[in-house]
Amino acid sequence: MSNGCKSCSSASAGGGCSSGHDPKTCGEKPVDEKMAQTLGRIKHKIVVLSGKGGVGKSTVSANIAMALALAGKKVGLLDVDIHGPSIPRLLSLQDAKPHIEPDHMEPVPYSQNLWVMSLGFLIPDKETAVIWRGPMKLGLIKQFVRDVTWGDLDYLITDCPPGTGDEPLAVLQTLGKEAKTVIVTTPQGVAVDDVRRSVTFCNQMGNSILGIVENMSGFVCPNCSAVHDIFNSGGGEALAKEMGVNFLGRIPMDPEVVRSGDEGFALLKVQSESPTAQAFKKIVEPLLALG
Amino acid sequence: MSNGCKSCSSASAGGGCSSGHDPKTCGEKPVDEKMAQTLGRIKHKIVVLSGKGGVGKSTVSANIAMALALAGKKVGLLDVDIHGPSIPRLLSLQDAKPHIEPDHMEPVPYSQNLWVMSLGFLIPDKETAVIWRGPMKLGLIKQFVRDVTWGDLDYLITDCPPGTGDEPLAVLQTLGKEAKTVIVTTPQGVAVDDVRRSVTFCNQMGNSILGIVENMSGFVCPNCSAVHDIFNSGGGEALAKEMGVNFLGRIPMDPEVVRSGDEGFALLKVQSESPTAQAFKKIVEPLLALG
Numbered sequence: 001m002s003n004g005c006k007s008c009s010s011a012s013a014g015g016g017c018s019s020g021h022d023p024k025t026c027g028e029k030p031v032d033e034k035m036a037q038t039l040g041r042i043k044h045k046i047v048v049l050s051g052k053g054g055v056g057k058s059t060v061s062a063n064i065a066m067a068l069a070l071a072g073k074k075v076g077l078l079d080v081d082i083h084g085p086s087i088p089r090l091l092s093l094q095d096a097k098p099h100i101e102p103d104h105m106e107p108v109p110y111s112q113n114l115w116v117m118s119l120g121f122l123i124p125d126k127e128t129a130v131i132w133r134g135p136m137k138l139g140l141i142k143q144f145v146r147d148v149t150w151g152d153l154d155y156l157i158t159d160c161p162p163g164t165g166d167e168p169l170a171v172l173q174t175l176g177k178e179a180k181t182v183i184v185t186t187p188q189g190v191a192v193d194d195v196r197r198s199v200t201f202c203n204q205m206g207n208s209i210l211g212i213v214e215n216m217s218g219f220v221c222p223n224c225s226a227v228h229d230i231f232n233s234g235g236g237e238a239l240a241k242e243m244g245v246n247f248l249g250r251i252p253m254d255p256e257v258v259r260s261g262d263e264g265f266a267l268l269k270v271q272s273e274s275p276t277a278q279a280f281k282k283i284v285e286p287l288l289a290l291g
Numbered sequence: 292m293s294n295g296c297k298s299c300s301s302a303s304a305g306g307g308c309s310s311g312h313d314p315k316t317c318g319e320k321p322v323d324e325k326m327a328q329t330l331g332r333i334k335h336k337i338v339v340l341s342g343k344g345g346v347g348k349s350t351v352s353a354n355i356a357m358a359l360a361l362a363g364k365k366v367g368l369l370d371v372d373i374h375g376p377s378i379p380r381l382l383s384l385q386d387a388k389p390h391i392e393p394d395h396m397e398p399v400p401y402s403q404n405l406w407v408m409s410l411g412f413l414i415p416d417k418e419t420a421v422i423w424r425g426p427m428k429l430g431l432i433k434q435f436v437r438d439v440t441w442g443d444l445d446y447l448i449t450d451c452p453p454g455t456g457d458e459p460l461a462v463l464q465t466l467g468k469e470a471k472t473v474i475v476t477t478p479q480g481v482a483v484d485d486v487r488r489s490v491t492f493c494n495q496m497g498n499s500i501l502g503i504v505e506n507m508s509g510f511v512c513p514n515c516s517a518v519h520d521i522f523n524s525g526g527g528e529a530l531a532k533e534m535g536v537n538f539l540g541r542i543p544m545d546p547e548v549v550r551s552g553d554e555g556f557a558l559l560k561v562q563s564e565s566p567t568a569q570a571f572k573k574i575v576e577p578l579l580a581l582g
Contacts, residue, residue: 052375053453054345058481083454084343084485127491133457162344162453163374166424189553190349194375200418219510219521226514230521230546232553255521262480262523 035146035174042076042153044290045179046210047171051194051201053162055186056215058086059261060251060283061159064182066268067284069114073154076107077116080141080171081161085120092264096121104149117148141170155287164201172205181209182248182287186216187235195236199243211246212236213283219253220275249283252276326437326465333367333444335581336470337501338462342485342492344453346477347506349377350552351542351574352450355473357559358575360405364445367398368407371432371462372452376411383555387412395440408439432461446578455492463496471581472500473539477507478526486527490534502537503527504574510544511566540574543567 039045048061058081065077079087088094091110098121099106107115119140150156158175161167172179181202185195195212202209214236219228230253240247251257254276260267271277330336339352349372356368370378379385382401389412390397398406410431441447449466452458463470472493476486486503493500505527510519521544531538542548545567551558562568 052345054343054477054482083456083488086481086484089481089484127487137456165374165428186345188549190377190380191345193377193380196418197374219519221512221514221517222519223512223517224515226512228510228513228546230510230544231549253521255519258479258522 038146038148038150039176042150042156044155044287045158045175046155046287047158047160047168047175047179047181047207048184049160049168049171049181049198049202050162050184051164051196051198052185052191053084055162055184055191055195056251056257057081057162057184058084058090058159059257060182060184060213060215061157062087062090062261062266063268063280064284064287065114065155065157066266067280068155068157068287069111070268070272071284071288072113073288074113074152075115076148076150076153076156077110077114077159078145078148078156079116079118079120079159080144080167081159082119082137082140082167083161085118085123086261087116087118087159088120089264090261091116091266093118094120094264104147106149115150115153117144119144138166138170141167142174145171145174164197168201169205172202172207177206179207180290181207183209183212183245184215185212185236185239186231187214187229187233187250188231189235191231192235192239196239196243199239199245209245210286211248212240213248214250216253217250222255246286248286249279251279251283329437329439329441330467333441333447335446335578336449336466337446337578338449338451338459338466338470338472338498339475340451340459340462340472340489340493341453341475342455342487342489343476343482344375346453346475346482346486347542347548348372348453348475349375349381349450350548351473351475351504351506352448353378353381353552353557354559354571355575355578356405356446356448357557358571359446359448359578360402361559361563362575362579363404364579365404365443366406367439367441367444367447368401368405368450369436369439369447370407370409370411370450371435371458372450373410373428373431373458374452376409376414377552378407378409378450379411380555381552382407382557384409385411385555395438397440406441406444408435410435429457429461432458433465436462436465455488459492460496463493463498468497470498472498473578474500474503474536475506476503476527476530477522478505478520478524478541479522480526482522483526483530487530487534490530490536500536501577502539503531504539505541507544508541513546537577539577540570542570542574 050057069075079085096108107117110116160171183198237247341348360366370376387399398408451462474489528538559568
């Protein structure tokens with residue numbers, strides 16, 4: 001295990017760093033030890049990812065977290081999407097200010113057993129375009145995952161940046177091989193093309209895939225009840241079959257999901273009998289079965 | 292102007308490089324001069340970008356390029372979306388193999404006056420997850436933009452990777468300040484949040500914004516003609532007003548757009564009278580007015 005300096009995040013064999021910070025005098029724990037302690041208190045680490053942006057990854061993350069919390073589990077929801085941290089808006093937490101200490105951050109309580117931390121809490125204002133350069137981005141993700149004091153959790157749901165580049169790589173490397181993934185796609189071929197690469201990515205990384213969720217699958221006209229497959233249908237299930245992974249289920253295209261996201265109320269909480277809420281509950285069953 | 296070696300992309304004051312390639316003996320032009328020559332033959336450089344993935348950036352890029360080409364302009368369509376190059380599928384060019392020489396690549400002809408180049412042509416197979424690391428990614432984007440021999444063009448439409456990080460930064464830096472941008476959003480608040488940052492990003496970079504396109508704006512039930520704002524409506528127009536930029540128009544949510552994309556036929560070509568095709572034509576008017 002390599003040691004490192006918390007003050008500057010650089011590592012050295014001796015446990016100090018090139019900037020001269022000395023863990024013996026400042027009393028800080030070496031980074032990897034701290035990380036191991038944090039992660040050791042989390043029973044199941046679930047990473048929600050997608051090769052393509054805009055498929056509803058954040059919505060799926062938030063509703064999975066909510067469904068697990070409603071089932072009585074202790075849940076953390078971590079949003080590390082650097083360029084589009086949507087979780088604060090989805091849960092009406094835009095004005096939340098997490099308690100931040102020099103060496104750790106405390107997650108924001110959402111309900112009795114759901115805690116939330118998002119990069120969105122730390123970005124100064126809604127107009128600012130943070131032009132994150134590569135190495136800065138990686139350091140930020142690692143530090144961010146490491147420094148949140150979750151305490152004892154049954155599940156940590158991580159909303160991962162899209163793609164198969166540095167960002168999801170940093171997330172999986174930081175959480176380790178025991179983290180399991182949920183891959184989100186929309187049904188149309190153009191999305192499935194990108195998401196197929198996510199399956200290969202998880203395999204390359206050695207992280208097991210809990211399954212694929214097909215989001216925005218079919219639209220039921222609220223006026224005449226005709227079903228329209230606007231983004232086609234079945235692409236996620238076909239991909240799961242093709243790649244030999246579980247298919248967790250499909251979530252219909254539902255204006256209520258969009259509205260609940262934009263207005264920041266949790267769909268599962270208020271609409272627990274709707275077909276969409278039922279779809280989320282079904283998707284969460286195999287996650288609950290992890291024990 | 293700095294010189295550099297094309298063979299290895301490294302630069303030195305003397306015009307050679309650290310690998311010992313000598314432009315005097317190999318006859319290669321210094322990189323920046325080559326870039327200036329390529330860009331100098333392109334009248335209008337248009338970059339299509341979005342702070343959020345999955346908003347239909349590639350569909351908008353392809354149809355803008357198509358509409359300009361149908362209006363008799365010479366058009367290039369460049370797809371530099373590293374993690375999700377969708378243009379080959381959208382135009383049924385998955386099997387196209389561009390002609391590649393050591394120092395340049397020739398774009399694939401799509402019609403008499405539309406040429407296409409995509410990173411998708413160069414990625415080995417559809418399953419491979421290329422885990423591009425930061426610096427590699429930037430080098431690739433710059434080289435890719437530079438090395439395509441477009442010849443004389445009226446318009447180069449560039450389909451840019453999403454976000455406001457290194458990738459769009461590399462694209463705008465490479466194309467220069469005279470490149471103008473079209474920003475794509477979907478109407479819902481969660482998307483508008485991310486896309487707002489794109490406006491700030493373009494302002495920071497000094498690239499003028501032609502306007503905002505609102506995609507997936509309202510769904511007309513093909514059965515009963517009721518209109519449903521699945522992703523809400525008007526968010527793009529409100530953002531344009533708020534940020535003081537032009538609103539180019541809205542494109543309805545149309546299963547035909549998805550089908551035409553998945554099956555790779557150009558919507559504008561086959562459905563020139565549909566409301567969606569008309570919406571694209573209207574959006575292109577200010578671009579045609581550039582002269």
